[in-house]
Amino acid sequence: MFNACVSSQSEWGRIADDGTVFVKTADGEREIGSWQAGDAAAGLQFYVRRYEDLATEVDLLEKRLASGSGDPAHTRAHAQEMKQHLATAAVIGDLGALERRLDAVAVAADARAGEVQAAREQARADAVAAKEQLVAEAEQIAESATSWKASGDRLRAIVEEWKAIRGVDRRTDDALWKRFAAARDAFGRRRGQHFAQLDAERGSAKEAKEALVARAEELSGSTDWRETAAAMRDLMQQWKASPRAARDVEDALWTRFRAAQDAFFARRSETFAERDAEQVENQRKKEAIIERAAALDVSDPKAAQSALRELQAEFDSIGHVPRESMRRIDDRMRAAEQRVRDAVDAGWRAASVESNPFLAELRARLAEAEQKLERARKAGDAARIKRAEDDVAARKSLLPD
Numbered sequence: 090m091f092n093a094c095v096s097s098q099s100e101w102g103r104i105a106d107d108g109t110v111f112v113k114t115a116d117g118e119r120e121i122g123s124w125q126a127g128d129a130a131a132g133l134q135f136y137v138r139r140y141e142d143l144a145t146e147v148d149l150l151e152k153r154l155a156s157g158s159g160d161p162a163h164t165r166a167h168a169q170e171m172k173q174h175l176a177t178a179a180v181i182g183d184l185g186a187l188e189r190r191l192d193a194v195a196v197a198a199d200a201r202a203g204e205v206q207a208a209r210e211q212a213r214a215d216a217v218a219a220k221e222q223l224v225a226e227a228e229q230i231a232e233s234a235t236s237w238k239a240s241g242d243r244l245r246a247i248v249e250e251w252k253a254i255r256g257v258d259r260r261t262d263d264a265l266w267k268r269f270a271a272a273r274d275a276f277g278r279r280r281g282q283h284f285a286q287l288d289a290e291r292g293s294a295k296e297a298k299e300a301l302v303a304r305a306e307e308l309s310g311s312t313d314w315r316e317t318a319a320a321m322r323d324l325m326q327q328w329k330a331s332p333r334a335a336r337d338v339e340d341a342l343w344t345r346f347r348a349a350q351d352a353f354f355a356r357r358s359e360t361f362a363e364r365d366a367e368q369v370e371n372q373r374k375k376e377a378i379i380e381r382a383a384a385l386d387v388s389d390p391k392a393a394q395s396a397l398r399e400l401q402a403e404f405d406s407i408g409h410v411p412r413e414s415m416r417r418i419d420d421r422m423r424a425a426e427q428r429v430r431d432a433v434d435a436g437w438r439a440a441s442v443e444s445n446p447f448l449a450e451l452r453a454r455l456a457e458a459e460q461k462l463e464r465a466r467k468a469g470d471a472a473r474i475k476r477a478e479d480d481v482a483a484r485k486s487l488l489p490d
Contacts, residue, residue: 102181140182165198387432
């Protein structure tokens with residue numbers, strides 16, 4: 090039984106002698122209960138601890154709001170509920186301070202709710218903008234992209250990025266998705282048309298290159314080296330200018346085409362190598378004949394001319410020499426021939442002079458004139474010497490050189 094003779098009180102409440110418990114408020118004392126379980130001090134501590142529990146709960150609301158971990162609307166509702174409960178709360182403490190703190194929590198919760206709402210709206214706007222950007226990219230790909238594999242991979246990546254973007258309302262999301270799906274379908278149709286056209290072009294390219302291969306294989310056995318080499322080079326230019334067939338077909342046709350070209354040019358190179366070796370040997374033989382012709386003894390022109398004819402026949406019977414040596418070889422042979430011809434011409438001219446009676450008479454008279462000049466010089470007669478010299482000079486002028 091509560092000791093009626095003992096009265097206990099504190100700054101924010103008291104326990105009357107009869108055990109009635111009061112709390113002090115701005116409006117005066119309010120009865121909150123009755124304490125009959127022990128002395129008044131223990132009773133006061135009990136009701137103070139209940140106040141402290143309320144204060145701790147308010148602390149939690151403040152911290153949760155400050156950290157942003159709680160829902161502002163829920164925090165505000167809880168604060169309002171606690172504020173209403175203060176009017177009947179059976180606690181002893183500064184209820185006015187708790188009420189003010191709860192009011193502050195409610196105001197802060199309203200402000201935080203506005204911030205959260207603004208953040209949500211901004212996040213939604215950002216999410217919508219991000220998806221609109223993805224849609225715009227997809228529409229650009231659908232309109233003009235030609236890197237088919239890379240663009241297809243990018244569209245698949247956009248789908249995964251799309252799934253990661255949250256916060257767009259259902260209606261907006263559906264509308265944007267329809268645009269994206271339409272763009273993806275348009276790209277697929279354009280890509281299909283491209284590859285269908287490419288298949289058709291590759292079919293035509295296959296036929297054209299098969300014809301080139303057939304012609305190259307036909308020419309590969311030719312021995313008309315010059316004309317066939319030109320034709321092979323022309324076929325190569327046509328090959329390079331032709332569109333590509335499918336990769337496996339292109340590779341197989343190229344292998345055949347290149348083999349035909351290589352076969353012809355290998356045979357030509359082998360033939361030219363043999364021909365070049367033969368021409369070098371011909372050059373050596375002709376140079377040996379030239380040396381023999383250049384060494385002919387021209388003191389007997391007729392014998393030299395006869396020997397030269399044999400050498401010329403032997404020279405002409407030898408085949409071609411390398412093109413770069415042809416002129417030099419011919420010039421040397423002509424020089425040897427000219428040496429013999431000059432000797433023959435000189436012999437003919439000498440023989441013609443010796444057999445001419447008129448020239449013999451002129452030489453005889455020149456000899457007489459020279460004898461007269463000699464006798465005049467011995468006599469020392471200047472006039473006779475002068476006449477004799479003039480006569481010698483005149484007769485010499487009549488003779489050929």
